[in-house]
Amino acid sequence: MTFSTIPDDRPLRGVIVGAGFIGGQWAPELLLHPGTRLVGWADVEESRAREAADSLGLDDLPVSSSATGLLEGAEPDFIVNCTVPAAHHEVTVAALERGVSVISEKPMAVTFAEAKSMVAAADHAQRLFAVSQNRRHLPGLAAYRRTVAGLGPLGMVSSEFSIPYRGAPFLDTLEHPLIQDMAIHLFDAARAVSGTDPVSVYCESFQPPWTWYPGNCSATAAFEMTGGVRYTFTGSWSAPGFPTSWTGRWQATGTRGAARWDGDATVSVDPAKGETLETYEVGPDPFPGRTRFQGLAEQLEEFVTGLRTGRPPQGECHDNLRSLAMVTAALDSARAGTRVAVPV
Ligand SMILES: NC(=O)c1ccc[n+]([C@@H]2O[C@H](COP(=O)([O-])OP(=O)(O)OC[C@H]3O[C@@H](n4cnc5c(N)ncnc54)[C@H](O)[C@@H]3O)[C@@H](O)[C@H]2O)c1
Missing domain, CATH: 3.40.50.720 (NAD(P)-binding Rossmann-like Domain)
Structure with a gap:
C-alpha cells in the first residue's frame, strides 16, 4: 500500500x-x-x-x-x-x-x-x-495483547458480549444488527489479540424470544484462524443479565497457560504446570480528565x-479488510446454514 x-x-x-x-x-x-x-x-x-x-x-x-x-x-x-x-x-x-x-x-x-x-x-x-x-486503542486491549503474546502457540480464543442496548434507528433496519454493526469490534480485536487471520466460519444469528430488535440481535460464531487457532464469539444486544464490557469478556489459551481480560482494566493469567506467565499493567488513559469517546x-x-x-x-484499509471479511463471511454462513471460507 x-x-x-x-x-x-x-x-x-x-x-x-x-x-x-x-x-x-x-x-x-x-x-x-x-x-x-x-x-x-x-x-x-x-x-x-x-x-x-x-x-x-x-x-x-x-x-x-x-x-x-x-x-x-x-x-x-x-x-x-x-x-x-x-x-x-x-x-x-x-x-x-x-x-x-x-x-x-x-x-x-x-x-x-x-x-x-x-x-x-x-x-x-x-x-x-x-x-x-x-x-484497538484501549489500554486494556494493549495489555491483554502483550499478555497473550506470552502464552506460546495459541489454541483457542473466545469472547462473550452481553449488553442490553437499543441504539440508533438504523439498527432496527438491519437483518442481523449484532453481526452487521457491532461484531466487527470483537472480530477485529480477536485478530489483534491473537495475531492470526480468519480462514473459515460457522455462524448462527438469531432472536431470543424476549428481544426488542426486529432483526437478529444475538449470535454465535466459530472461526478457524490461521495456525489452526479457533476463535469463538457469543453475543447479544438483548441481554437481560450479567452484562459484559462493550469490548466483551475474553479468554485465550496457549501451550504455556491461559489469560483472561474483562474487556476493561483487569487482565489475569493462569499458567500451565511448571510455567510462569507475565501480566502487563493496563496503562493510564493518555488523555486524563477529558470527557471523550x-x-x-x-x-x-x-x-x-x-x-x-x-x-x-491501525485500521489501514488493506488490514481492516480482513476484519470486515469476518463479518461478511459470518453473515454468509448464517444465511446458508453451513461453514464458509472467509474471502481474501
Ligand atoms: N466506534 C464506535 O464505538 C461507534 C459507536 C457508535 C456508532 N459507530 C458507527 O458510526 C456510524 C454512525 O453511527 P451513529 O450512531 O452516529 O448513527 P446516527 O444515525 O446517530 O448518525 C448517522 C448520521 O449520518 C447521516 N447520514 C446518513 N447518510 C448520509 C449521507 N449519505 N451523507 C451524509 N450524511 C448521512 C444521518 O442523517 C445521521 O445524521 C455507524 O457506522 C456506526 O456503526 C461507531
Missing part, C-alpha cells in the same frame, strides 16, 4: 460527514488536535449538521446536505465518514476519487464486494483510507502521523 503524504507546514483540513451520535464525538477531536482544522460538516439532514456545529460554538462553520458539495467547496485533506453503514461506500469513494483521504467509522462497508472496491479506490487515488476501530483521539493521532510520514495507522 502506498499513499501520498502531506508536508508538515500547515494544519490538515478535515470535514465530518454525518452529524449523528458518533459525528458529535469526532468533532471535538478535530478541534483539539493541534495538527487538524475542522473546515466543514455535512449531513443529508443539513439542519443536524448546523445544530451540531452551533452546539460547539462553530456558528461560521460551513455545513451542507451533500458531502460532495463540501468536498469541492471546503478543500479538505481528509473526511471523517460518520454516516450510517449503508452510506459508507458512496461517501468514502466520492472522497477518494477527489483525492481526499478518509477515516471511516466501522464497519468499512455493508458487503465484502463494496469494501474491496473502496480499497481499490484508495489504491487508485494513492490516498490514505483507514477505519477507526477504537477498541475513547480511542478517537488516538486514531486521529495515528492518522495524522500517517499522512505526515507515510506510516500506516
Whole structure:
C-alpha cells in the first residue's frame, strides 16, 4: 500500500460527514488536535449538521446536505465518514476519487464486494483510507495483547458480549444488527489479540424470544484462524443479565497457560504446570480528565502521523479488510446454514 503524504507546514483540513451520535464525538477531536482544522460538516439532514456545529460554538462553520458539495467547496485533506453503514461506500469513494483521504467509522462497508472496491479506490487515488476501530486503542486491549503474546502457540480464543442496548434507528433496519454493526469490534480485536487471520466460519444469528430488535440481535460464531487457532464469539444486544464490557469478556489459551481480560482494566493469567506467565499493567488513559469517546483521539493521532510520514495507522484499509471479511463471511454462513471460507 502506498499513499501520498502531506508536508508538515500547515494544519490538515478535515470535514465530518454525518452529524449523528458518533459525528458529535469526532468533532471535538478535530478541534483539539493541534495538527487538524475542522473546515466543514455535512449531513443529508443539513439542519443536524448546523445544530451540531452551533452546539460547539462553530456558528461560521460551513455545513451542507451533500458531502460532495463540501468536498469541492471546503478543500479538505481528509473526511471523517460518520454516516450510517449503508452510506459508507458512496461517501468514502466520492472522497477518494477527489483525492481526499478518509477515516471511516466501522464497519468499512455493508458487503465484502463494496469494501474491496473502496480499497481499490484508495489504491487508485494513492490516498490514505483507514477505519477507526477504537477498541484497538484501549489500554486494556494493549495489555491483554502483550499478555497473550506470552502464552506460546495459541489454541483457542473466545469472547462473550452481553449488553442490553437499543441504539440508533438504523439498527432496527438491519437483518442481523449484532453481526452487521457491532461484531466487527470483537472480530477485529480477536485478530489483534491473537495475531492470526480468519480462514473459515460457522455462524448462527438469531432472536431470543424476549428481544426488542426486529432483526437478529444475538449470535454465535466459530472461526478457524490461521495456525489452526479457533476463535469463538457469543453475543447479544438483548441481554437481560450479567452484562459484559462493550469490548466483551475474553479468554485465550496457549501451550504455556491461559489469560483472561474483562474487556476493561483487569487482565489475569493462569499458567500451565511448571510455567510462569507475565501480566502487563493496563496503562493510564493518555488523555486524563477529558470527557471523550475513547480511542478517537488516538486514531486521529495515528492518522495524522500517517499522512505526515507515510506510516500506516491501525485500521489501514488493506488490514481492516480482513476484519470486515469476518463479518461478511459470518453473515454468509448464517444465511446458508453451513461453514464458509472467509474471502481474501
Ligand atoms: N466506534 C464506535 O464505538 C461507534 C459507536 C457508535 C456508532 N459507530 C458507527 O458510526 C456510524 C454512525 O453511527 P451513529 O450512531 O452516529 O448513527 P446516527 O444515525 O446517530 O448518525 C448517522 C448520521 O449520518 C447521516 N447520514 C446518513 N447518510 C448520509 C449521507 N449519505 N451523507 C451524509 N450524511 C448521512 C444521518 O442523517 C445521521 O445524521 C455507524 O457506522 C456506526 O456503526 C461507531
